Amino acid sequence: MRVNRFLKAVADVVFPQHLKCHACNKEAIVNDYGICAECEQKLKYVPQLPAIKGVDELKCGMLYTEPARMALVSFKFNGAVYKKEFLAHFMCVPENWNADCMVPVPLSANRLKERGYNQSELLAKEVSQKSGIPVRCDLLARIRETEKQSLMTREERSNNLKKAFSASDDCNGLGIILIDDIKTTGATLEECAKELRKHGADRVYALTACCAAEGKTDNE
Ligand SMILES: [Zn+2]
Numbered sequence: 001m002r003v004n005r006f007l008k009a010v011a012d013v014v015f016p017q018h019l020k021c022h023a024c025n026k027e028a029i030v031n032d033y034g035i036c037a038e039c040e041q042k043l044k045y046v047p048q049l050p051a052i053k054g055v056d057e058l059k060c061g062m063l064y065t066e067p068a069r070m071a072l073v074s075f076k077f078n079g080a081v082y083k084k085e086f087l088a089h090f091m092c093v094p095e096n097w098n099a100d101c102m103v104p105v106p107l108s109a110n111r112l113k114e115r116g117y118n119q120s121e122l123l124a125k126e127v128s129q130k131s132g133i134p135v136r137c138d139l140l141a142r143i144r145e146t147e148k149q150s151l152m153t154r155e156e157r158s159n160n161l162k163k164a165f166s167a168s169d170d171c172n173g174l175g176i177i178l179i180d181d182i183k184t185t186g187a188t189l190e191e192c193a194k195e196l197r198k199h200g201a202d203r204v205y206a207l208t209a210c211c212a213a214e215g216k217t218d219n220e
Helices: 002-014 037-042 068-077 081-087 109-115 119-131 154-161 187-198
Strands: 057-063 101-104 140-142 165-167 175-183 203-211
Touching: 068 081, 068 175, 068 203, 081 119, 101 119, 119 175, 140 187, 154 187, 165 187, 175 187, 187 203
Parallel strands: 057 203, 101 175, 175 203
Antiparallel strands: 140 165
């Protein structure tokens, strides 16, 4: 732990982004998860969420509005992986969830190669550090390349995702928390949950960093 703190102090000097707000990118005094006071005031939390088929309970950290939106876009598309700390901050596992592991929504091999990391896996690892619940990346794979979904309707997304995921029989009897960066229509989480249950998952929950209003985003 002491070594970690020392490394973070070194990183703060070497990588000045640690002195910048993780949401607005301005130089500022930031709180313990990297956000300036102005942005902290603007963050919106997620009240009630509609159910997703096959998902026992869904929880999202923040609404996908500024400043969370800007942070997620640069985390996902501009390689700003250090923003995971802020984005995962409000991803808290409810006490009543009976979970054995967390499963990040997988990327296709091509997308993973192009991006260099799976943003949902990075978030899952952050949540795992806080909750002690292990991350399993071997239980669910994306077996089919799917089109980018940002401009699709709910129905188009559903069709686009058919047979895109493949789960392992090791899911049998497990309680699984699906982790994703953003929930939009819920089509991705629904398809993943269906596949995990087909392979014996007993309980499936979903936890995401952000929640977009139903419809189109620039981000899926
Ligand atoms: Zn800020």
